[in-house]
Amino acid sequence: MEFRITDRDIDPAALLRSLGDTRAGACVTFEGRVRQQNDGRGVKSLDYEAFVPLAEKEGMKILDEAREKHAVLDILCVHRTGSLALGDLAVWIAVTAEHRGAAFEACRYVIDEAKARVPIWKKEHYADGSTEWINCATRGPGASGAAPA
Amino acid sequence: MEFRITDRDIDPAALLRSLGDTRAGACVTFEGRVRQQNDGRGVKSLDYEAFVPLAEKEGMKILDEAREKHAVLDILCVHRTGSLALGDLAVWIAVTAEHRGAAFEACRYVIDEAKARVPIWKKEHYADGSTEWINCATRGPGASGAAPA
Amino acid sequence: MKKSVRVSYFAILREQRGLGTEQVATEASTAAELYEELKTRHGFTLPGTRIRVAVNDDFQPWSAEVREGDSLAFLPPVAGG
Amino acid sequence: MKKSVRVSYFAILREQRGLGTEQVATEASTAAELYEELKTRHGFTLPGTRIRVAVNDDFQPWSAEVREGDSLAFLPPVAGG
Numbered sequence: 001m002e003f004r005i006t007d008r009d010i011d012p013a014a015l016l017r018s019l020g021d022t023r024a025g026a027c028v029t030f031e032g033r034v035r036q037q038n039d040g041r042g043v044k045s046l047d048y049e050a051f052v053p054l055a056e057k058e059g060m061k062i063l064d065e066a067r068e069k070h071a072v073l074d075i076l077c078v079h080r081t082g083s084l085a086l087g088d089l090a091v092w093i094a095v096t097a098e099h100r101g102a103a104f105e106a107c108r109y110v111i112d113e114a115k116a117r118v119p120i121w122k123k124e125h126y127a128d129g130s131t132e133w134i135n136c137a138t139r140g141p142g143a144s145g146a147a148p149a
Numbered sequence: 150m151e152f153r154i155t156d157r158d159i160d161p162a163a164l165l166r167s168l169g170d171t172r173a174g175a176c177v178t179f180e181g182r183v184r185q186q187n188d189g190r191g192v193k194s195l196d197y198e199a200f201v202p203l204a205e206k207e208g209m210k211i212l213d214e215a216r217e218k219h220a221v222l223d224i225l226c227v228h229r230t231g232s233l234a235l236g237d238l239a240v241w242i243a244v245t246a247e248h249r250g251a252a253f254e255a256c257r258y259v260i261d262e263a264k265a266r267v268p269i270w271k272k273e274h275y276a277d278g279s280t281e282w283i284n285c286a287t288r289g290p291g292a293s294g295a296a297p298a
Numbered sequence: 299m300k301k302s303v304r305v306s307y308f309a310i311l312r313e314q315r316g317l318g319t320e321q322v323a324t325e326a327s328t329a330a331e332l333y334e335e336l337k338t339r340h341g342f343t344l345p346g347t348r349i350r351v352a353v354n355d356d357f358q359p360w361s362a363e364v365r366e367g368d369s370l371a372f373l374p375p376v377a378g379g
Numbered sequence: 380m381k382k383s384v385r386v387s388y389f390a391i392l393r394e395q396r397g398l399g400t401e402q403v404a405t406e407a408s409t410a411a412e413l414y415e416e417l418k419t420r421h422g423f424t425l426p427g428t429r430i431r432v433a434v435n436d437d438f439q440p441w442s443a444e445v446r447e448g449d450s451l452a453f454l455p456p457v458a459g460g
Binding site for chain 2: 306308309310312313344348350352355356357371373374375376377378379
């Protein structure tokens with residue numbers, strides 16, 4: 001069980017080898033890749049930034065939750081930081097289990113929760129030269145809300 | 150879109166490279182591996198046998214159905230035949246999609262349907278020297294049923 | 299009037315028959331009749347209700363007519379993955 | 380009585396501040412008060428309702444007390460994956 005933030009290329013083949021376990025009948029992986037379009041805008045590249053100690057702590061909490069909910073053997077999640085080009089791997093998750101149902105469900109749980117909870121941010125660079133921190137527009141929900149008190 | 154039966158080792162890294170597509174934000178893979186235990190019995194090795202032309206035809210039908218049901222970009226499924234050792238890959242599926250939900254659901258659909266419909270058979274060799282063709286015991290459901298007429 | 303057909307066996311049927319493919323001369327008019335004939339002849343343990351039949355590489359119902367030159371395959375319960 | 384705390388900014392806050400970490404002397408008694416103070420000083424566009432705060436590398440409620448020597452991090456809405 002490991003949740004790791006890295007500024008190096010993710011190498012799924014090497015990571016998969018660390019998950020060899022002859023009790024495992026199923027291994028489900030998820031790759032999140034930089035895609036060329038988001039909300040109809042052409043994307044050129046992405047920057048990812050993380051608050052590493054808290055990201056790894058919150059990430060491990062998610063893996064623990066996934067293991068409590070589903071009968072899995074092992075889970076590995078690696079998330080990139082730094083500048084990524086189209087097609088690059090941003091996040092890679094692998095889950096091994098005796099049976100496939102648990103592997104699919106735990107893998108889905110990890111990516112859904114990681115996107116919602118782990119302190120990682122994404123800045124998109126568009127074909128037209130503009131940039132945007134995703135989810136940080138100030139016209140979104142809450143933008144007109146009261147300050148914390 | 151390809152469904153392939155092979156008697157050679159499956160090499161996921163090479164297969165993944167054929168699925169590069171910068172429209173894809175998500176790639177979900179499923180590996181079915183030979184595990185050391187089935188229904189409480191110790192497994193030593195497996196033989197897989199396929200009716201190749203019909204397996205590939207029925208497999209492609211499943212991939213087409215998955216693409217109709219879910220917004221995926223590409224699907225690749227490779228299933229082994231021959232003699233496999235513990236930990237070996239028996240089946241490998243990869244699904245790319247713009248968004249992860251479709252990739253997860255299509256991948257799950259393909260493995261569930263493939264196990265139920267594709268003419269592939271599995272013989273388990275147990276630690277105690279015995280063997281069994283899975284699902285072919287004659288005491289199972291239907292064993293006492295009438296002959297076809 | 300006997301027809302000559304090619305019959306393929308897989309998995310447990312192949313082992314019980316001792317071979318994978320053979321040429322069979324039969325008077326069976328349907329795939330179901332042919333399976334019953336072969337089941338009796340070779341002592342297959344699986345009842346037809348648990349077998350599927352393919353004719354010329356496509357799944358067919360047991361009522362499929364057996365014609366001269368057909369290729370029939372008898373398929374035990376599958377177990378891929 | 381001013382306390383000295385370490386403040387970290389991420390993503391859009393880091394860019395709007397022009398740096399990632401700074402030492403701040405503040406009279407704010409809660410994390411919420413500190414964010415409001417810094418938001419006004421640096422012109423942050425994100426309201427506190429859309430930010431989370433971590434104190435000494437753990438998520439904390441906005442009501443968390445600010446103590447001498449704390450490390451506070453202000454976290455914009457996340458977008459991993």
